[in-house]
Amino acid sequence: MRESKDFLRTIVEEDLKSGKYKEVITRFPPEPNGFPHIGHAKSICINFGIARDYNGHCNLRMDDTNPTKEDTKYVEALKSAVEWLGFDRGDNVYFTSDNFHKLYDYAIELIKMGKAYVDSTNEEEMRSLRGTVKEAGKRSKYAVRSIEENLDLFAKMKEGEFKDGEHVLRAKIDMGAANMKLRDPLLYRIRHANHFRTGDEWSIYPMYDFAHCLSDYIEGISHSICTLEFENNRDIYNWVLDTLGLELPRPYQHEFARLGINYTVMSKRKLLELVEGGQVSGWDDPRLPTIAGYKRKGYTPESILNFCDQIGIAKANSMVDVSQLEFCIRDDLNKKVPRVMCVINPLKVTIQNYEGTEDIDASYYPHDVPKEGSRKLPFSRELYIERDDFCENPPKGYFRLTPEQPVRIRHGFIISCKEVIKDANGKITEIKAEYYPDSKSGSDTSGIKVKSAIQWLSAKEAKQVEVRLYDRLFSCEAPEGVDDLNPDSLRIIKNAFVEPAVITEKPDERFQFERQGYFYADPIDYTDEKPVFNKIVGLKDSYAKKKKPTQEVVKPASKPQTKKAQVEGEVASMSEAQQLLFDKYTTELKLNAEVANILARDEFLSSFYQEALSALNSPVSIANIVVNEVSKEIKDKQASELKFTSKQIAGLVKMIDDKTISSKIAKQVFEEMAKFGENPSVIVEAKGLIQISDPSIIAPIIDEVIAKNPDNLEKFKAGNTKLLGFFVGQVLKATGGKANPQVVNKLVHEKLN
RNA sequence: UGGGGAUUCGCCAAGUGGUAAGGCACUAGCUUUUGGUGCUAGCAUUCACAGGUUCGAAUCCUGUAUCCCCAUCCA
Numbered sequence: 001m002r003e004s005k006d007f008l009r010t011i012v013e014e015d016l017k018s019g020k021y022k023e024v025i026t027r028f029p030p031e032p033n034g035f036p037h038i039g040h041a042k043s044i045c046i047n048f049g050i051a052r053d054y055n056g057h058c059n060l061r062m063d064d065t066n067p068t069k070e071d072t073k074y075v076e077a078l079k080s081a082v083e084w085l086g087f088d089r090g091d092n093v094y095f096t097s098d099n100f101h102k103l104y105d106y107a108i109e110l111i112k113m114g115k116a117y118v119d120s121t122n123e124e125e126m127r128s129l130r131g132t133v134k135e136a137g138k139r140s141k142y143a144v145r146s147i148e149e150n151l152d153l154f155a156k157m158k159e160g161e162f163k164d165g166e167h168v169l170r171a172k173i174d175m176g177a178a179n180m181k182l183r184d185p186l187l188y189r190i191r192h193a194n195h196f197r198t199g200d201e202w203s204i205y206p207m208y209d210f211a212h213c214l215s216d217y218i219e220g221i222s223h224s225i226c227t228l229e230f231e232n233n234r235d236i237y238n239w240v241l242d243t244l245g246l247e248l249p250r251p252y253q254h255e256f257a258r259l260g261i262n263y264t265v266m267s268k269r270k271l272l273e274l275v276e277g278g279q280v281s282g283w284d285d286p287r288l289p290t291i292a293g294y295k296r297k298g299y300t301p302e303s304i305l306n307f308c309d310q311i312g313i314a315k316a317n318s319m320v321d322v323s324q325l326e327f328c329i330r331d332d333l334n335k336k337v338p339r340v341m342c343v344i345n346p347l348k349v350t351i352q353n354y355e356g357t358e359d360i361d362a363s364y365y366p367h368d369v370p371k372e373g374s375r376k377l378p379f380s381r382e383l384y385i386e387r388d389d390f391c392e393n394p395p396k397g398y399f400r401l402t403p404e405q406p407v408r409i410r411h412g413f414i415i416s417c418k419e420v421i422k423d424a425n426g427k428i429t430e431i432k433a434e435y436y437p438d439s440k441s442g443s444d445t446s447g448i449k450v451k452s453a454i455q456w457l458s459a460k461e462a463k464q465v466e467v468r469l470y471d472r473l474f475s476c477e478a479p480e481g482v483d484d485l486n487p488d489s490l491r492i493i494k495n496a497f498v499e500p501a502v503i504t505e506k507p508d509e510r511f512q513f514e515r516q517g518y519f520y521a522d523p524i525d526y527t528d529e530k531p532v533f534n535k536i537v538g539l540k541d542s543y544a545k546k547k548k549p550t551q552e553v554v555k556p557a558s559k560p561q562t563k564k565a566q567v568e569g570e571v572a573s574m575s576e577a578q579q580l581l582f583d584k585y586t587t588e589l590k591l592n593a594e595v596a597n598i599l600a601r602d603e604f605l606s607s608f609y610q611e612a613l614s615a616l617n618s619p620v621s622i623a624n625i626v627v628n629e630v631s632k633e634i635k636d637k638q639a640s641e642l643k644f645t646s647k648q649i650a651g652l653v654k655m656i657d658d659k660t661i662s663s664k665i666a667k668q669v670f671e672e673m674a675k676f677g678e679n680p681s682v683i684v685e686a687k688g689l690i691q692i693s694d695p696s697i698i699a700p701i702i703d704e705v706i707a708k709n710p711d712n713l714e715k716f717k718a719g720n721t722k723l724l725g726f727f728v729g730q731v732l733k734a735t736g737g738k739a740n741p742q743v744v745n746k747l748v749h750e751k752l753n
Numbered sequence: 754u755g756g757g758g759a760u761u762c763g764c765c766a767a768g769u770g771g772u773a774a775g776g777c778a779c780u781a782g783c784u785u786u787u788g789g790u791g792c793u794a795g796c797a798u799u800c801a802c803a804g805g806u807u808c809g810a811a812u813c814c815u816g817u818a819u820c821c822c823c824a825u826c827c828a
Contacts, residue, residue: 004767004774031828066827123826130824133755137824168826178756180824189826208828231757232823255758257821262764268828310776312766314759317821321764324777334790368790399788408786441786453786514787543788545779594805598815628806628814635814663807664770712772722772722798725809729771741771745808 006313008254012050012223021222021249024056027094028082029212029226031063032074034268035283035290036081038304038325039259045308046256047225048087058087059219061094065211067195075196077283081291085301096206096215097197103206103214104158106244107169107187111150115243116187117143118153119170129175130183136176137183143172157190160203164190171210173239181232182239185209213237216251224251227258228315259311260319263472264289265479279482280473286534287473287489297470298510298520298536300336303329322472326537333510333518333536338364338373341410341455342513342533344467344496346384348430348459351415354381357458360441362411364507375501379412382459384497386515389454390431392420397546399451401431408453410514414439414446455514462497465531467519469493496533503531515539574601581606589619598627604639605631611646612653621653629670643677652680662741664732665689693740695747698731701739702747705730716752724748 005013012024026047030040051058060082064070075093082089110116119142121129131137145153157167169188177183187210192203213236216224224237234253241250260266265274266289274280274288283290286297294304307328311320359376389400389407401407406416419432439446468490473479475486502511509521517538525532574582578600585596599606609626613619630649633642652669655661661669661684672683684690692698705727706713716723727748732739 006767029828033828063828069827126826127824131754132824136754165826176754178754180756183824186826191826205826207826212828228758229822230828233828234757257759310765312776314766316759316766318765321777324765327777330789339787339789366787366790367785397788410786412786444786450786452788455787512787512789515789516787539787539789541788546788592805594815598805601815624806624814631814664809667770667807667813715772720772724771726772728809732771741808743808 007315008046008223008225008256008313009050009053011254012054015222016054023222024051024054025059025220025222026051026056026225027059027061027216027219027221029061029063029096029215030078031066031069032071032078033066033069034074034272035077035292037266037268037271037288037290038261038294038307039266039289040078040081041085041291041304042259042308042311043225043227044082044085044087045305046313048082048085048089050223050225052087056222058089059092059094059221060089061096061215061219063208063212063215064095064097064195064197065205065208067191067193067198067205070196072196077292084291084295085305094215094219095197096211097195099211099215099218100198100202100206102218103211106214107154107206107210108151109244110171110187111154111169112147113243114147114172116150116169116171117145118150118157118167119143119184120167123165130180131175133180139175139184140170143170143184154188157188157204158202160192162190164192166190169204171236171239173236179232179235181209182235185236209233209236210240213240213251213253217241217246221251222249224253226253226255228255228317229258231255255315256313257315257317260317261289261322261325262319262477263322263474263479265474270481273482274473277482279485286468286470296523297534298518299329300332300510303332306332319478329537330518330540333512335369337510337512337518338371338507339366339512339514340364340375340499340502341377341457342465342467342496342498342502342511342516342519343384343386343455343457343462344469344493344516345387346457346497347387347390347428349383349385349415349433349456350430351381351383351435352418352432353434356380360412373507375499375505375507377411377499377501378458378461380458380460383409384457384459384462385409385431385454387428390417390428392428395547397543399543400454406436406448406450408439408441408450409456410453411441412456413437413441414444414448414450455516457497457499461500463500463503463531465496465498465503465533466525467493467496467533467535468522469535498531498533503528510536512539585623589623591620591623595623595627598631599623602631604634608646608649612650615647615650616654618650618653618657621657622650625649625653625666625670629667633674643675644673648673648677648680655680655684659693659740660684660691661689662691662737664737664741665691668737689738691740692735692738693743695743698735698739698744698747699751701734702727702731702744702751705734706751713752724752727752 015021028044028047048058062075079093107116119140121140129138129140153167154169168186170184171187173182173184175183186207188204188206190203191205194200237253275283280288284292284296286293307325310324357378357380360379361374362377364373365371391398391402394402401417403417406414408414413435415433415435417431417433420428421430423429436446436448439448471489472486473489474484476484511519513519518536519533520536522532522534582596582600585591585599586593599609605626608630609623612622652666656663656666669680669683672678673680712723712726728744731744732741
């Protein structure tokens, strides 16, 4: 597990610790209406990962409540995705449709409670009655139907006596709710459609908001984790479970940000468009961010898992850079995969001073990969090298073969160019070269220094293969649609060559073609007669980067500009009474404008302030506490829920004023007061929080702290003045916060200078 | 009558009053018979902005800005 926990794991740990749940049970609940993509992988990692980390378990559940969109083939894809990623889902796959009968019974219960009704308004009218974000909605006239009538109608809906759209079942919540999801949400709709599992048994189907929470409950889920766009649905989730008065423990919903990756699309709709539009070869097209696509391309499950771990979990919408994913697959394959040679765009090289053939022994793995294995590399008079590895008029910094510069053929000899043969168009067709017999790899006595070693093949023994070069599907970072497609996302090279061992020995299904990238024997199209390799990812190429620095990203406008300019928005004006108060606070009581402003505008705060003031005449200190601390407590609480009184606050301020406690301790005391409502003096006494201001007590503690942190002392002396705060903090920590911070500050300052 | 979230380096992301973690990317140098790998170093005086509270603020308070989600009989 990573050393810093994400917010979900923090919640889970707290819930386990508090005994809210005995066991953590999560679920991964996709709708089987499309192929899972890497966003699902993130969700799988979260749900199964949390279950694994806390010895719980995770259900794979198909959220199959909409028969018109769903299909078994997607169920299979989902199952195999979870398996491929290596998570144990047990033998069981759960289906929401397994609960249809139970859900129906819960709906009836809701009707009996008068909390649900059959609505017969048509779709259009229903929409207009729902209101807008700024206006309340109006309840349907059918909402007044009796329980009996609702029960009867709902039963008939189930029996299939009505056509699609004639009636729906709705929860009776609040048509004026600020959260529009709460404006009497639909629970059931009529759908005369064949469901891939329940067939024609049902003519009504539950909606997500009704089915999901209850399925969670039925399965005993503790933590129902979903993406951010369901935040508004959380209120319905809770309403259903609470209204039904279900036995505890019951699940709670928590939301995280879905994954976005640049240069690709992640929505099911857009993915489907690409598949159906024929822009890609299918759901498993290696250019797609689907799990099937990554698998087909040659990604390993480990690399995806690692990626999900690296990107973390948070609540801010984000767009992860593909390079992070690419790093993960390179990092994984680097440790695992044999290195072989492949020439994609061949250039013939004839070694004029060599006759016959020989085999060169070559390790599959470089010195830094601790794996064993080697193969024979045939060497002969006629070779292929990569066209890019020869240049007649090389730019500065070119390390490969040129008329003047010799090069090593990897694992073999050093060669140098003697003659360049061209056709009528000036295209180079062949290089006449010579080799140095005493330069063989491993026993080189030639003394020739060479700048690089290039891949090569013996022309006669080289095996022809098809190589599929994949690039990003879209050419812009945040693609909108087919217009943004990268025209070169797939290049098929039918006549590339690899060394024979790749085909005959098959040491692996994934390879590093040296200096080119990682490749994968296509699991579908590969045959021994016609081998096909997919490019998984290229190697990092710092030469290519150096070559075209033109791609330099335009730096965003410099910060300092926005730095100075204060963003001035509209500030609501004060009422007359508020203005009066404000004036009194600033002139009479000498409060600063900011504090006075906050106080004057808040009715509760100002009256609370007045009360406290009548108990203790310390206008500024009280105002500060009220504005900064008390206001925190009333943020998400009713004023009546406050545990402390204005008098107690006055008492607290008194202790600060007469220096019994420091303001730091005061915060701590205040927290206790807010929790338990005890008197400040009682808390201070019980916890022994009285401030230590005596330098003779504090000084030795400071010496101790300094002695314990020699490296920081050094840094401080070197000019890192921030560390003053560090030392003060340490001293305060050592005294349990009781040392007078002002005194400590002064003393530390003196000692360090 | 609007509500709910979010904002820390180019991209992710820790951090909840006491030294601004980490990864990717980037930049150098060393290593290297892969322009790969590895190693070393550099990369936020500052946390959207502006005030306030405090000895001390990314963290607490107030205000402002920007982005995302919500008015499917989808999930």
